Amino acid sequence: MSHRVLTGITTTGTLHLGNYVGAIRPAIAASRTPGVESFYFMADFHALIKCDEPDRIARSSRAIAATWLAAGLDPERVTFYRQSDIPEIPELTWLLTCVTAKGQMNRAHAYKAAVDAATAAGEEPDAHVTMGLFSYPVLMAADILMFNAHRVPVGKDQVQHIEMARDIAQRFNHLFGQGRELFTLPEAVVDAEMELLPGLDGRKMSKSYDNVIPLFEGGPKALQEAVARIVTDSKLPGEPKDPEGQALVTIYDAFATPEQRAAFRAALRGGLSWGEAKQQLVALIEGQIGPMRARYDALMADPAQLEAILQRGAEKARAIAVPFLKELRAAVGLRPYTASAATAVAKAEKAALPVFKQYREADGQFYFKLLSAGGELLLQSRGFEQGRDAGQWVARLKREGWVADAPVQREASDEVISAALAAFQAE
Numbered sequence: 139m140s141h142r143v144l145t146g147i148t149t150t151g152t153l154h155l156g157n158y159v160g161a162i163r164p165a166i167a168a169s170r171t172p173g174v175e176s177f178y179f180m181a182d183f184h185a186l187i188k189c190d191e192p193d194r195i196a197r198s199s200r201a202i203a204a205t206w207l208a209a210g211l212d213p214e215r216v217t218f219y220r221q222s223d224i225p226e227i228p229e230l231t232w233l234l235t236c237v238t239a240k241g242q243m244n245r246a247h248a249y250k251a252a253v254d255a256a257t258a259a260g261e262e263p264d265a266h267v268t269m270g271l272f273s274y275p276v277l278m279a280a281d282i283l284m285f286n287a288h289r290v291p292v293g294k295d296q297v298q299h300i301e302m303a304r305d306i307a308q309r310f311n312h313l314f315g316q317g318r319e320l321f322t323l324p325e326a327v328v329d330a331e332m333e334l335l336p337g338l339d340g341r342k343m344s345k346s347y348d349n350v351i352p353l354f355e356g357g358p359k360a361l362q363e364a365v366a367r368i369v370t371d372s373k374l375p376g377e378p379k380d381p382e383g384q385a386l387v388t389i390y391d392a393f394a395t396p397e398q399r400a401a402f403r404a405a406l407r408g409g410l411s412w413g414e415a416k417q418q419l420v421a422l423i424e425g426q427i428g429p430m431r432a433r434y435d436a437l438m439a440d441p442a443q444l445e446a447i448l449q450r451g452a453e454k455a456r457a458i459a460v461p462f463l464k465e466l467r468a469a470v471g472l473r474p475y476t477a478s479a480a481t482a483v484a485k486a487e488k489a490a491l492p493v494f495k496q497y498r499e500a501d502g503q504f505y506f507k508l509l510s511a512g513g514e515l516l517l518q519s520r521g522f523e524q525g526r527d528a529g530q531w532v533a534r535l536k537r538e539g540w541v542a543d544a545p546v547q548r549e550a551s552d553e554v555i556s557a558a559l560a561a562f563q564a565e
């Protein structure tokens with residue numbers, strides 16, 4: 139069976155170079171691997187948790203969708219969709235919410251961080267906590283379990299959420315699976331690369347540190363300006379420089395071939411100025427990002443095309459989600475009344491089987507008889523000294539059907555007796 143990989147990006151901003159190198163680029167490469175089925179989506183329901191600016195959410199969703207496609211994602215090859223186009227996801231969230239322990243959600247990092255911040259500010263612990271923030275891991279579990287993803291590439295900060303999704307899946311399987319694994323247990327994949335790209339100041343590139351290099355926004359000029367702000371040491375042009383541990387060099391590495399990496403290091407050791415090095419970095423990045431930016435701008439200028447791609451993606455996703463949710467609803471007991479009637483009839487039919495009865499008569503001997511489902515006598519045995527012998531004949535008749543030398547009196551037609559015995563073999 140093929141392997142399912144799934145990941146989402148929350149739609150509250152635009153993407154930077156670190157998102158591209160750490161998430162988008164490896165995800166697109168993985169989507170081209172044979173035997174891998176990829177599911178990538180805009181997590182816009184998640185965006186509502188931390189953002190109450192409708193225009194920002196709408197703009198971000200569109201920009202992130204355009205970014206994926208501009209970077210080379212093939213929507214024919216993967217399932218690429220907006221979370222909010224799949225109403226089965228919030229419905230599944232509720233089914234999962236009902237089996238999720240509140241105590242476990244109390245321990246979620248995002249919630250605990252909010253409580254710690256409020257407490258530190260002398261406020262009520264839950265002062266800024268919505269139910270959306272509190273239940274965030276359950277929504278994320280629904281994203282993942284809806285498509286039975288095996289692997290979920292995420293940053294380190296999300297690993298706990300994947301573990302929670304596993305726990306929730308396990309509990310649901312246990313309660314409702316009747317021995318079946320309704321949900322696949324997902325695994326987090328934390329690529330070393332996910333954490334790799336440093337920002338302008340050498341710390342991890344992140345919006346919250348205000349140290350990002352924009353991916354497409356602002357064009358080549360913004361790229362150039364950001365690179366100019368990368369912190370280096372203060373060695374002068376001509377002075378030999380140690381390339382190791384320099385953010386500039388690590389960012390260069392993320393776009394360079396092994397040969398380019400070696401040449402860049404050699405040049406720095408040979409005295410290349412930081413200014414010159416920055417220009418080389420801009421040229422390297424722009425060579426790869428530039429053509430994508432052109433596609434990005436074209437997609438942003440054509441929302442109808444983008445919308446059509448996402449609608450098609452939602453169709454593909456729902457072709458999986460709709461029938462699966464139907465199964466899950468039935469598993470928890472949300473069934474059409476006609477379906478439960480059918481179950482009751484099936485049970486009644488199952489109950490209506492012929493029966494062997496074993497008993498002892500006043501003569502001290504052991505007997506058995508076969509009765510039809512309706513209670514008519516079909517076979518009557520002779521008497522046995524030992525109850526065990528009677529039992530062995532019953533077992534043999536159940537197992538083998540009619541046996542020519544069975545010590546019984548036939549009380550019905552051959553067909554009726556054979557059909558009754560056949561019912562035991564079908565059991």
Ligand code: TRP
Pocket residue numbers: 144145146147148181184277278281282290291292296
């Ligand atoms: N919560 C994730 C983040 O902030 C985004 C996300 C939402 C996600 N649903 C997901 C990631 C499902 C992986 C799988 O980064």
